[in-house]
Amino acid sequence: MQQVLVNIPSVPIFERVVRASADEVGRALGFSAERVEDLKLAVSEAVNNAIDHGNKRHPGKLVEVVFALHSDKLEVHVTDEGGGVETVDFSRKVVEDQNLDAGMHRGFGMYLISALVDDCEVNSSQSGTTLTLRLYRRSQDHDE
Amino acid sequence: MTNEMNEVIRREEFGDVAVLHIMTNSVDAVSASAIEAVATATAMRPITVLDFANVSFINSAGISALLKFVVSAKKSGYTLYAMNVTPHHQKVFKMVEMSRYMPPIEERDLAAYR
Numbered sequence: 369m370q371q372v373l374v375n376i377p378s379v380p381i382f383e384r385v386v387r388a389s390a391d392e393v394g395r396a397l398g399f400s401a402e403r404v405e406d407l408k409l410a411v412s413e414a415v416n417n418a419i420d421h422g423n424k425r426h427p428g429k430l431v432e433v434v435f436a437l438h439s440d441k442l443e444v445h446v447t448d449e450g451g452g453v454e455t456v457d458f459s460r461k462v463v464e465d466q467n468l469d470a471g472m473h474r475g476f477g478m479y480l481i482s483a484l485v486d487d488c489e490v491n492s493s494q495s496g497t498t499l500t501l502r503l504y505r506r507s508q509d510h511d512e
Numbered sequence: 513m514t515n516e517m518n519e520v521i522r523r524e525e526f527g528d529v530a531v532l533h534i535m536t537n538s539v540d541a542v543s544a545s546a547i548e549a550v551a552t553a554t555a556m557r558p559i560t561v562l563d564f565a566n567v568s569f570i571n572s573a574g575i576s577a578l579l580k581f582v583v584s585a586k587k588s589g590y591t592l593y594a595m596n597v598t599p600h601h602q603k604v605f606k607m608v609e610m611s612r613y614m615p616p617i618e619e620r621d622l623a624a625y626r
Contacts, residue, residue, distance in 0.1 A: 380541040380573075387569070405600040412571045416541055462609035463579065468586065473579040476572040476608050483607055 372435040378423035383415045386433050393435045397442055398509040406484040407503060413477035414446040414499045422448025422497055444501040452492040458482040520546040529625045530557035534567050539574030551580035553588045560585060561617060565596035582613045593617035
């Protein structure tokens with residue numbers, strides 16, 4: 369197994385660094401262009417969640433991202449330094465009239481993650497939360 | 513007639529149509545506030561088109577910013593369309609049912625208004 373590690377401060381601009389890394393890792397694994405876009409979006413959502421909700425945008429707190437390249441799958445571990453969460457809601461969220469009228473325009477991230485990757489899981493404690501995303505390699509994927 | 517709204521949106525207007533060309537390639541948490549700042553009724557027209565030709569990435573923070581246009585259009589009774597959306601972003605818009613509020617339009621459909 370090979371690993372790529374990226375640590376970023378909890379500042380939104382650095383999410384783009386992780387996203388660029390996801391793009392390169394996805395291409396290196398031979399994922400299709402559409403799957404690379406899915407990976408980038410899922411990783412972006414996970415990192416933004418860690419920055420905003422885990423680390424509360426505290427620049428001194430890091431978000432650690434590990435891309436673990438297995439023979440059969442890519443795992444992405446996104447870990448924050450927050451105080452942990454009791455539950456994470458991956459249920460389907462869509463734009464609705466009543467939410468628009470109430471000014472509620474957010475909350476799509478976890479749903480998008482769950483819909484775009486093959487599976488995902490959350491491990492949380494008082495010292496931080498790790499969101500793990502998995503994309504399994506398919507027969508049409510090929511190494512670069 | 514065109515003018516710069518700010519560095520992320522270039523506005524074009526003809527008749528009852530405003531085309532808002534998104535100039536940033538990443539509609540995300542970083543560009544969201546600048547995009548939201550343009551989402552006012554004064555920037556829009558009865559037919560308002562968001563042009564995504566330059567956009568290569570949109571995440572949920574970006575979708576949140578785009579929803580400000582949906583709200584402004586709804587309040588003003590304007591119709592909002594999306595143009596030059598990539599197939600990937602069309603998929604994402606359908607997933608969150610954004611397409612219901614911002615259906616796709618083709619550049620050639622605007623020709624009648626020019």
